[in-house]
Amino acid sequence: xxxxxxxxxxxxxxxxxxxxxxxxxxxxxxxxxxxxxxxxxxxxxxxxxxxxxxxxxxxxxxxxxxxxxxxxxxxxxxxxxxxxxxxxxxxxxxxxxxxxxxxxxxxxxxxxxxxxxxxxxxxxxxxxxxxxxxxxxxxxxxxxxxxxxxxxxxxxxxxxxxxxxxxxxxxxxxxxxxxxxxxxxxxxxxxxxxxxxxxxxxxxxxxxxxxxxxx
Numbered sequence: 001x002x003x004x005x006x007x008x009x010x011x012x013x014x015x016x017x018x019x020x021x022x023x024x025x026x027x028x029x030x031x032x033x034x035x036x037x038x039x040x041x042x043x044x045x046x047x048x049x050x051x052x053x054x055x056x057x058x059x060x061x062x063x064x065x066x067x068x069x070x071x072x073x074x075x076x077x078x079x080x081x082x083x084x085x086x087x088x089x090x091x092x093x094x095x096x097x098x099x100x101x102x103x104x105x106x107x108x109x110x111x112x113x114x115x116x117x118x119x120x121x122x123x124x125x126x127x128x129x130x131x132x133x134x135x136x137x138x139x140x141x142x143x144x145x146x147x148x149x150x151x152x153x154x155x156x157x158x159x160x161x162x163x164x165x166x167x168x169x170x171x172x173x174x175x176x177x178x179x180x181x182x183x184x185x186x187x188x189x190x191x192x193x194x195x196x197x198x199x200x201x202x203x204x205x206x207x208x209x210x211x212x213x214x215x
Contacts, residue, residue: 004127008081009207010111011200012118012125014179015134016172017063018141018148020189024134024197025114029199036208042115043091045073050174055166063163063171065117073115074123076105081127083107084099110204119182120175131183132200133176136190138169150155 004010015021029039045068046052052060052067062068076086086105119125136144142164149155149163180186187196 002195003078005081005083006113007109009109009129010077010081010113010127011132012117012128013112013114013132014176015132015177015189016136016141017116017168018037018144019136020144021114021134024187024189025112026191027197028112028200028204029132032110032208034106034108035105036108037112037204038105040073040080040086040105041091041109042068042113042117044071044088044103045069045115046091057166059166061167063116063167065120065175068115068117069118070121070124074121074127076114077111077124077127078104080096080107080111101106109208116171117175119179126194130185131138131179132185132187132189132196133180133183134187134189134196135180136194137190140190141168201204 006016013025014019025039028036029138047069050062052062053064055061076088088103088105090101090103113124113128116199118128119131125131141162142189145164145168146157146160149160150157155163185196185199187193189196
C-alpha cells in the first residue's frame with residue numbers, strides 16, 4: 001500500500017551531471033508560487049563528507065546512490081504529499097564558499113523532485129506520476145561541469161576531469177542511461193531546453209487551473 005496521498009502529483013526530473021537540470025528547474029520555479037508547486041532536491045540529502053565512499057585513489061565519490069540519504073528523501077516526499085511541511089539543511093558541505101541555510105518546504109498540489117538518483121531507487125520511482133529526463137551530449141555536460149565546479153566550487157581543472165571520467169560518467173551509465181526508455185519525456189538540452197520548459201509550464205498551468213484553460 002502506497003503512503004502517498006493520491007491527490008498529489010509528483011514530477012521527477014533527472015539527468016546526468018551538467019545536463020542542465022538546475023537551470024531547467026529554476027526557470028520552471030519562476031512561473032509558480034510556493035502554494036502551487038513544491039520543489040524538492042536530492043542535493044539536500046547528501047550524507048556528510050566523512051561518510052562518503054572513496055575510490056581506489058582515495059578520492060571521495062559523490063556520484064553513487066549510497067552517497068544520498070535516500071530513505072530520508074523518500075519519507076520527506078511522502079510527508080509533502082500528505083500536507084506536512086519539511087525542513088532540511090541546505091546542501092553546501094562540498095562548497096567551501098557558501099554557508100548552509102535551512103530549506104523550508106511547503107506542501108503543494110504539485111511536487112517537483114529533482115536528482116541524479118530519482119529513478120534508480122524503486123521506492124522513489126514508484127511514487128512519481130511523471131518522469132522527465134534532461135539530456136545533453138557528453139561534450140556539453142563536461143563543459144558545463146568544468147564551468148560550474150571551477151567557478152562555484154573552486155575545484156582545480158584536473159580534479160574536475162578526474163571526477164568526470166571516474167565518477168560522473170560511470171554513474172550516468174549505471175543509474176541514469178538505463179531509464180531512457182522508461183520516462184515520459186526526454187528534454188534535449190544541447191543548445192536549449194526552451195521547448196521542453198514551455199511544454200511543462202503549460203501542462204502545469206492546465207493541471208493547476210483546469211477551469212481557466214478549457215473552452
